[in-house]
Amino acid sequence: MSTVTTAACVQRQPELLGQTVVVIGGSTGIGLETARRARAEGADLILTARDPDRLHRVGLELGAGITAFDATDFVRLGRFFGELPKPVDHVLVTGPGPYYAPLAEFDFKAARRDLEAHILLPLQVARVAASKVRPGGALLFMGGTGGRRTAPGFALISALTAALPAMTKNLALAPVRVNLIAAGDDFRVIQFTPPGSGCSVIFGKNVTASTPGSAQGLYLIVSDIEGARNELLGRGVEITEVFHDDAGVYAGTDQPYLFGRRRVSGRDPEHRSYRSFASFSDPDGNGWLLQEITTRLPGRIDPASTSFASASDLARLVRRVYGGGTGWDGAAEMNDHDAIIPRRPREADRTIK
Numbered sequence: 001m002s003t004v005t006t007a008a009c010v011q012r013q014p015e016l017l018g019q020t021v022v023v024i025g026g027s028t029g030i031g032l033e034t035a036r037r038a039r040a041e042g043a044d045l046i047l048t049a050r051d052p053d054r055l056h057r058v059g060l061e062l063g064a065g066i067t068a069f070d071a072t073d074f075v076r077l078g079r080f081f082g083e084l085p086k087p088v089d090h091v092l093v094t095g096p097g098p099y100y101a102p103l104a105e106f107d108f109k110a111a112r113r114d115l116e117a118h119i120l121l122p123l124q125v126a127r128v129a130a131s132k133v134r135p136g137g138a139l140l141f142m143g144g145t146g147g148r149r150t151a152p153g154f155a156l157i158s159a160l161t162a163a164l165p166a167m168t169k170n171l172a173l174a175p176v177r178v179n180l181i182a183a184g185d186d187f188r189v190i191q192f193t194p195p196g197s198g199c200s201v202i203f204g205k206n207v208t209a210s211t212p213g214s215a216q217g218l219y220l221i222v223s224d225i226e227g228a229r230n231e232l233l234g235r236g237v238e239i240t241e242v243f244h245d246d247a248g249v250y251a252g253t254d255q256p257y258l259f260g261r262r263r264v265s266g267r268d269p270e271h272r273s274y275r276s277f278a279s280f281s282d283p284d285g286n287g288w289l290l291q292e293i294t295t296r297l298p299g300r301i302d303p304a305s306t307s308f309a310s311a312s313d314l315a316r317l318v319r320r321v322y323g324g325g326t327g328w329d330g331a332a333e334m335n336d337h338d339a340i341i342p343r344r345p346r347e348a349d350r351t352i353k
């Protein structure tokens, strides 16, 4: 018997190589910084904003395609997406800042413009851009933290920022993935819904009272331990070898949680559900344990809501189910895996270049 403590790491590919990112409001602020980051990760960029000169300068800096127009002109916005020469992978919508005013000075014209910019603009983008986004891509909207505060002049922005998460969840029912970032100084949350999943995941700053790194033994359930490990490795994550527990020995020194206190190298020899693992730490030092579940009990899955992000996901599942003999519950396994590790689109998903 040998115990496993080593972690492996490989050089990672740029995350967005070969992908196209559209930023509505990409000439300054969050949009510009996101565009810079996406470019550094190998993405092709298409940026929009109203001021053509500033946009031109940014376009030269980043080697980006540019189009200057007011995104709240929805006819123009529709034309912009309609005229995109090929499908894109991600669309980030930033745009105008919020409107604050005490009630006595409240300008309803400005308020209506704000409603257009913060609620109707994302809705309109979801409508006209969804068919332009490749499988595996996403629409990403900007919210804020105003909805959490009570302050003079905050009535409208509070209502709008409180409404955005609910709207995003509903839009995420569509085939395209839709996410929301709530920017703010003391609170930051990213909520995302992996394709095919009925579950959304939230993480960020000040969403929990726990000290970063204090959470250990967090389980992520996957259907294919080697596949999940390889995917993380491919993304540059340091992760242990696959290991199994030492025949139900739950006391030991390796890690302080239920399974895996005594680690034995390799997958569980009988490939039993719950018995194979790999572990890694996130950048905060929290400890995660991938656990392989190969068999789901009947009745755990709602066939009406089980769905797949692409035809190749489904094909992969069918191959595994019939090749691996895991039975119909395999449908759930695929969803579990997707819920935990959103994948980059594979070549097979990119039918149009």
Ligand SMILES: NC(=O)c1ccc[n+]([C@@H]2O[C@H](COP(=O)([O-])OP(=O)(O)OC[C@H]3O[C@@H](n4cnc5c(N)ncnc54)[C@H](OP(=O)(O)O)[C@@H]3O)[C@@H](O)[C@H]2O)c1
Binding pocket: 024, 025, 026, 027, 028, 029, 030, 031, 048, 049, 050, 051, 052, 054, 069, 070, 071, 072, 094, 095, 096, 097, 098, 142, 143, 144, 145, 182, 183, 184, 185
């Ligand atoms: N920065 C924060 O800390 C923070 C916090 C909470 C929420 N947010 C939200 O995040 C979003 C972006 O904030 P930011 O700080 O990055 O703002 P910013 O620096 O003012 O950038 C806004 C970008 O959107 C463009 N834009 C504005 N109105 C537009 C329109 N009607 N049509 C097309 N493009 C337009 C701007 O260029 P042009 O002016 O040339 O059009 C610029 O490129 C805003 O909705 C804001 O409310 C920001």
